[in-house]
Amino acid sequence: QVQLVESGGGSVQPGGSLTLSCVSSGTSFSWNTIDWYRQAPGKQRELVASITPSRRANYVDSVKGRFTISRDNTKKTVYLQMNSLQPEDTAVYYCYDRRGFWGQGTQVTVSS
Numbered sequence: 001q002v003q004l005v006e007s008g009g010g011s012v013q014p015g016g017s018l019t020l021s022c023v024s025s026g027t028s029f030s031w032n033t034i035d036w037y038r039q040a041p042g043k044q045r046e047l048v049a050s051i052t053p054s055r056r057a058n059y060v061d062s063v064k065g066r067f068t069i070s071r072d073n074t075k076k077t078v079y080l081q082m083n084s085l086q087p088e089d090t091a092v093y094y095c096y097d098r099r100g101f102w103g104q105g106t107q108v109t110v111s112s
Contacts, residue, residue, distance in 0.1 A: 002026035002101040009106030020080040022095030029076040038091035085110045
């Protein structure tokens with residue numbers, strides 16, 4: 001069974017940066033589109049970024065220019081580099097393998 005393990009969450013000040021990692025134990029990682037979602041308290045889970053096997057990336061408008069999704073297929077890892085973080089970015093961030101596998105989530109808190 002595929003497992004996705006996330007790390008890199010934490011607390012930062014507005015304007016700060018954070019990089020999230022999602023490591024997969026799957027055997028077909030290179031063939032999968034991987035997404036990053038986030039869920040703030042009282043809000044629905046939101047697709048933030050995605051990256052295809054060919055490394056094409058897309059982003060929700062609110063993070064364009066600030067977040068960068070990337071992948072290292074050798075390490076079976078997807079990253080989310082988050083710059084210029086704002087309080088509205090505060091959420092639990094989840095990675096998702098489109099075969100139907102979720103990571104456990106990692107908390108990102110942006111506050112003064």
